[in-house]
Amino acid sequence: MTDEDLSWVVENERELHAFPWSEGNFADSLRAGYNCWVMRDEAEPVAYAVMLTVIDEAHLLNISVARTVQRRGIGGKLLEYLSSEAQRAGAIQFFLEVRPSNTAALALYERHGFVAIGRRKGYYPAADGRREDAIVMRREL
Ligand SMILES: CC(C)(COP(=O)(O)OP(=O)(O)OC[C@H]1O[C@@H](n2cnc3c(N)ncnc32)[C@H](O)[C@@H]1OP(=O)(O)O)[C@@H](O)C(=O)NCCC(=O)NCCS
Numbered sequence: 001m002t003d004e005d006l007s008w009v010v011e012n013e014r015e016l017h018a019f020p021w022s023e024g025n026f027a028d029s030l031r032a033g034y035n036c037w038v039m040r041d042e043a044e045p046v047a048y049a050v051m052l053t054v055i056d057e058a059h060l061l062n063i064s065v066a067r068t069v070q071r072r073g074i075g076g077k078l079l080e081y082l083s084s085e086a087q088r089a090g091a092i093q094f095f096l097e098v099r100p101s102n103t104a105a106l107a108l109y110e111r112h113g114f115v116a117i118g119r120r121k122g123y124y125p126a127a128d129g130r131r132e133d134a135i136v137m138r139r140e141l
Contacts, residue, residue: 001036001048003027009038009048016064019125026050034061035085039078047074051082058086058141060096063105070104079112087141094141097134099124106135114139 001009006023013020029036035051049063060082065075086094096114098105114137122131 001026001030001038001050003030005038005045005048008045012048012064012066013062015067018127021062029061035082035089037078037082039074039081041069047078049078049082051086053086053089053091056090056092058082058089058091058094060094075108076112079108083112083139083141092141094139096137097123098137099132100135101132109137109139112139 006026009026010020010023013026026036029050035049035053037049037051038045039047039049045066046069047063047065050061052059052061060079063075063078063082065078083094094114096109097120098109100106116135117138118136120134120136123134124132126132
């Protein structure tokens with residue numbers, strides 16, 4: 001992901017998430033040197049992800065596939081790519097958080113070997129000022 005991708009990323013982020021990251025959040029991630037990726041089909045962007053690798057741990061912060069091309073294996077491919085990148089950087093464990101209501105993401109993660117290891121109470125903002133727990137998942141690399 002580069003600065004040139006940000007308008008496409010932010011447009012999709014707003015469409016795909018009830019509580020989207022701002023353009024500033026993505027720009028900060030780029031500046032901070034997080035692993036920020038855009039996946040392309042030919043020249044067309046189809047998915048993006050942000051991952052943070054610290055010593056021997058990788059943390060998935062965002063993974064999103066454009067709505068019109070979901071359920072074609074793109075999310076899974078990107079997740080496997082991130083896993084291999086994390087491994088290459090020396091990570092031996094891959095962590096992520098997910099909303100219990102996000103059944104598509106939960107199914108994707110379980111299918112790719114992530115196992116629930118705990119819950120963070122009220123971690124996410126939710127509708128009407130409420131909060132939603134996060135399920136913490138881990139996969140060994
Ligand atoms: C979650 C997400 C990234 C999945 O991407 P995708 O490209 O559609 O996923 P894949 O096609 O690789 O799916 C792999 C498997 O995940 C599961 N899965 C994916 N989407 C699903 C859905 N809507 N319902 C149920 N299971 C689903 C299935 O097991 C699927 O395998 P199958 O199609 O053979 O049954 C995509 O739905 C998305 O971008 N959602 C909005 C953003 C988001 O919530 N991101 C995660 C939190 S940051």
